[in-house]
Amino acid sequence: MPPPRTKRLSAPxxxxxxxxxxxxxxxxxxxxxxxxxxxxxxxxxxRAWFTEKVKAELGLPVETDxxxxxxxxxxxxxxxxxxxxxHLDSVPGGGWLDGVLGxxxxxxxxxxxxxxxxxxxxxxxxxxxxxxxxRYGRSLTGSAASAGxxxxxxxxxxxxxxxxxxxxxxxxxxxxxxxxxGHAHAWLKARDPRAYVELHIEQGPVLEAMKKPVGxxxxxxxxxxxxxxxxGQAVHAGATPIPLRQDAFLAAAEFALACRxxxxxxxxxxxxxxVVATCGVVKVEPGFVTAVSGATxxxxxxxxxxGAVLAKMQAAAEKASxxxxxxxxxxxxxxxxxxxxxxxxxxTLLELCADAVREFAGDAPKLPSGPLHDAAExxxxxxTVMVFAQSSPGISHTRLEDTPIPHLDKSIKAxxxxxxxxxxxxxxxxx
Amino acid sequence: MPPPRTKRLSAPxxxxxxxxxxxxxxxxxxxxxxxxxxxxxxxxxxRAWFTEKVKAELGLPVETDxxxxxxxxxxxxxxxxxxxxxHLDSVPGGGWLDGVLGxxxxxxxxxxxxxxxxxxxxxxxxxxxxxxxxRYGRSLTGSAASAGxxxxxxxxxxxxxxxxxxxxxxxxxxxxxxxxxGHAHAWLKARDPRAYVELHIEQGPVLEAMKKPVGxxxxxxxxxxxxxxxxGQAVHAGATPIPLRQDAFLAAAEFALACRxxxxxxxxxxxxxxVVATCGVVKVEPGFVTAVSGATxxxxxxxxxxGAVLAKMQAAAEKASxxxxxxxxxxxxxxxxxxxxxxxxxxTLLELCADAVREFAGDAPKLPSGPLHDAAExxxxxxTVMVFAQSSPGISHTRLEDTPIPHLDKSIKAxxxxxxxxxxxxxxxxx
Numbered sequence: 001m002p003p004p005r006t007k008r009l010s011a012p013x014x015x016x017x018x019x020x021x022x023x024x025x026x027x028x029x030x031x032x033x034x035x036x037x038x039x040x041x042x043x044x045x046x047r048a049w050f051t052e053k054v055k056a057e058l059g060l061p062v063e064t065d066x067x068x069x070x071x072x073x074x075x076x077x078x079x080x081x082x083x084x085x086x087h088l089d090s091v092p093g094g095g096w097l098d099g100v101l102g103x104x105x106x107x108x109x110x111x112x113x114x115x116x117x118x119x120x121x122x123x124x125x126x127x128x129x130x131x132x133x134x135r136y137g138r139s140l141t142g143s144a145a146s147a148g149x150x151x152x153x154x155x156x157x158x159x160x161x162x163x164x165x166x167x168x169x170x171x172x173x174x175x176x177x178x179x180x181x182g183h184a185h186a187w188l189k190a191r192d193p194r195a196y197v198e199l200h201i202e203q204g205p206v207l208e209a210m211k212k213p214v215g216x217x218x219x220x221x222x223x224x225x226x227x228x229x230x231x232g233q234a235v236h237a238g239a240t241p242i243p244l245r246q247d248a249f250l251a252a253a254e255f256a257l258a259c260r261x262x263x264x265x266x267x268x269x270x271x272x273x274x275v276v277a278t279c280g281v282v283k284v285e286p287g288f289v290t291a292v293s294g295a296t297x298x299x300x301x302x303x304x305x306x307g308a309v310l311a312k313m314q315a316a317a318e319k320a321s322x323x324x325x326x327x328x329x330x331x332x333x334x335x336x337x338x339x340x341x342x343x344x345x346x347x348t349l350l351e352l353c354a355d356a357v358r359e360f361a362g363d364a365p366k367l368p369s370g371p372l373h374d375a376a377e378x379x380x381x382x383x384t385v386m387v388f389a390q391s392s393p394g395i396s397h398t399r400l401e402d403t404p405i406p407h408l409d410k411s412i413k414a415x416x417x418x419x420x421x422x423x424x425x426x427x428x429x430x431x
Numbered sequence: 432m433p434p435p436r437t438k439r440l441s442a443p444x445x446x447x448x449x450x451x452x453x454x455x456x457x458x459x460x461x462x463x464x465x466x467x468x469x470x471x472x473x474x475x476x477x478r479a480w481f482t483e484k485v486k487a488e489l490g491l492p493v494e495t496d497x498x499x500x501x502x503x504x505x506x507x508x509x510x511x512x513x514x515x516x517x518h519l520d521s522v523p524g525g526g527w528l529d530g531v532l533g534x535x536x537x538x539x540x541x542x543x544x545x546x547x548x549x550x551x552x553x554x555x556x557x558x559x560x561x562x563x564x565x566r567y568g569r570s571l572t573g574s575a576a577s578a579g580x581x582x583x584x585x586x587x588x589x590x591x592x593x594x595x596x597x598x599x600x601x602x603x604x605x606x607x608x609x610x611x612x613g614h615a616h617a618w619l620k621a622r623d624p625r626a627y628v629e630l631h632i633e634q635g636p637v638l639e640a641m642k643k644p645v646g647x648x649x650x651x652x653x654x655x656x657x658x659x660x661x662x663g664q665a666v667h668a669g670a671t672p673i674p675l676r677q678d679a680f681l682a683a684a685e686f687a688l689a690c691r692x693x694x695x696x697x698x699x700x701x702x703x704x705x706v707v708a709t710c711g712v713v714k715v716e717p718g719f720v721t722a723v724s725g726a727t728x729x730x731x732x733x734x735x736x737x738g739a740v741l742a743k744m745q746a747a748a749e750k751a752s753x754x755x756x757x758x759x760x761x762x763x764x765x766x767x768x769x770x771x772x773x774x775x776x777x778x779t780l781l782e783l784c785a786d787a788v789r790e791f792a793g794d795a796p797k798l799p800s801g802p803l804h805d806a807a808e809x810x811x812x813x814x815t816v817m818v819f820a821q822s823s824p825g826i827s828h829t830r831l832e833d834t835p836i837p838h839l840d841k842s843i844k845a846x847x848x849x850x851x852x853x854x855x856x857x858x859x860x861x862x
Contacts, residue, residue: 260673276673
């Protein structure tokens with residue numbers, strides 16, 4: 001076991017992180033945004049840049065686990081592990097910070113700690129494979145494998161991309177065997193991981209609306225996602241008086257508006273108690289200008305940090321669907337699409353995170369994450385927390401996604417401090 | 432000029448008409464319904480049956496005008512013309528009565544009058560070409576050409592079917608030259624037409640709801656059809672609190688419900704004053720379960736028999752669209768798709784029609800037609816009226832479309848009497 005740290009850590013700085021982010025963006029983006037789609041050539045280019053950078057500046061190798069996640073290990077005085085990172089992959093035409101911010105800031109965390117000697121515990125920087133699921137539709141692939149929640153044979157073996165390339169073949173092209181992906185869980189457990197920390201761009205408008213540069217993420221919301229089908233009777237628009245219709249689209253329209261009201265009703269006054277309800281897919285049959293809709297499918301996506309609230313929202317939405325169906329003389333049927341438990345983050349790490357954010361941003365606003373992140377998978381197996389950098393504009397998966405530089409600076413510094421205090425916390429816990 | 436009628440007309444009978452309808456259905460339907468799509472082989476088979484029938488039973492030839500409409504002429508004592516008919520073409524999988532009822536009943540009208548000697552005026556039975564527009568999307572093609580309202584070069588020359596066949600080529604296959612279609616108007620005017628009478632299945636639920644077997648059609652409703660586009664901002668469903676959204680689909684949903692209310696508000700208590708409002712096409716962008724809609728296109732089809740009411744409905748819908756856009760922080764833009772004037776039918780023929788319907792059905796309920804018919808084109812150039820046979824169920828363009836036999840019987844008899852009194856009216860008018 002190497003000797004413990006001797007020198008003091010330097011003050012957290014964002015300078016090299018922002019320079020590295022710009023370098024990576026220049027190498028892996030077009031005028032339409034980031035193009036680092038997992039398992040493809042531009043993503044491999046990003047990983048080659050990452051490998052060179054880590055080797056040149058830290059003298060450390062990049063290892064790949066059985067699920068294709070890339071790891072850099074800075075050995076510490078103790079084998080106990082502190083893990084941090086995010087993902088280098090992007091959607092096609094994504095933002096310059098989505099995912100890469102947490103990985104590139106993680107390089108700086110390693111540089112900062114390595115310069116001070118041997119850390120008290122072992123530090124692991126991870127670049128999760130295929131967080132976005134942009135090519136095959138299954139997101140959080142790598143982190144789910146590490147968390148032991150991925151059933152690769154069932155979930156991945158049959159997937160095919162738009163060009164007809166099978167996922168197992170795309171994995172093999174990247175040195176990953178589908179049958180062995182599940183071993184990533186043991187791979188991680190063997191590293192005795194004690195905490196997971198992730199910095200990510202918010203990709204929403206909450207911090208901007210609060211005028212806060214950095215936020216403490218309370219956890220990821222649970223998700224209840226369903227397809228709701230209203231069935232009425234397709235009839236001629238000209239021939240059928242309104243009172244004699246069974247208009248499935250109008251039933252769906254009433255349902256969608258009721259779901260918005262449910263989202264507003266169950267939202268508390270603080271960001272922490274915010275919930276959302278969204279109807280994003282609407283398919284009207286037969287879909288002619290001269291036909292009253294005989295059937296309409298509408299998706300419902302409900303999210304809340306509190307599982308009990310989420311269950312109440314769903315019950316209210318089911319009731320609203322029955323009322324909308326009855327009013328329009330239609331029937332309604334629900335088909336579940338996805339159900340994810342809320343993942344509240346660790347109370348101790350939340351305190352450390354709030355301290356770090358407060359130090360650089362003056363205030364530590366707390367908010368849940370509506371979107372999922374790799375941290376949601378890690379929260380199932382170890383204490384976890386996330387830092388959000390403000391988005392401005394508060395939109396996602398577009399090249400316009402951005403964080404103003406002063407806010408980015410504060411976010412990176414808070415993250416670096418949080419890694420430092422988490423390392424100290426895990427070390428103190430052992431002692 | 433042939434001598435006038437000497438024998439009395441036989442009592443109106445539906446027997447041969449219903450037998451002929453069954454014979455034609457057997458020859459031109461599959462288990463999925465009627466397949467007489469205009470300009471295709473099954474439609475030609477229906478016309479071949481029609482030609483044989485007319486030749487065998489009446490000894491009369493079928494002539495085709497420059498737009499492909501098929502005509503049978505029973506010369507009368509006067510060259511003044513009374514026109515009646517409908518269309519042999521159908522949608523794919525259509526009902527057994529849609530269109531053919533009026534043509535086959537027209538054969539019976541000719542048989543009935545021919546058996547009594549020379550009618551006082553000349554009688555013209557017409558089978559309009561391509562009423563449905565099922566293959567190329569332009570309905571009322573043949574009757575519009577005859578009415579002088581078709582601009583074939585502009586409206587038809589560019590049309591292509593799903594298999595890539597150009598409409599001009601499909602026309603040529605049937606002996607019709609696109610450039611000459613406009614001559615159908617002069618062809619009809621040369622026949623000195625003084626009245627047009629059409630029997631059609633209602634294809635809606637109004638008569639069934641009123642428990643009436645036969646109806647007097649007051650005219651065809653005017654149509655205002657538009658595509659309305661709401662534009663908001665596409666954002667992540669999880670990341671964006673409801674109050675910060677600009678949800679274009681919810682704006683469209685509120686608009687659709689407001690349009691239903693407008694339809695109900697402007698409808699009077701009687702079938703005559705009924706109006707309708709329908710949103711049949713809804714296209715949500717980007718259309719992901721995890722995305723708030725950034726833009727939604729929704730169609731609006733407004734119909735009323737009274738043009739002033741139709742204009743008020745459209746103004747109310749425009750106002751409602753602006754309110755829905757504002758409430759959801761979206762913008763709205765309207766694009767016109769179709770604007771058709773109401774076509775009220777002739778007061779004198781309406782009286783004759785009511786007398787004929789009352790004779791066989793005991794009562795003469797009056798209702799407008801929401802759907803268009805060839806009669807709408809004829810109403811522009813001569814006094815016109817229509818008879819509706821009750822639909823049960825009140826649906827259209829499906830093999831399930833039907834009229835119960837007792838109601839069919841009464842409808843056919845009323846139509847035959849109406850042709851008789853119209854012939855007498857035109858003759859009396861000349862005298």
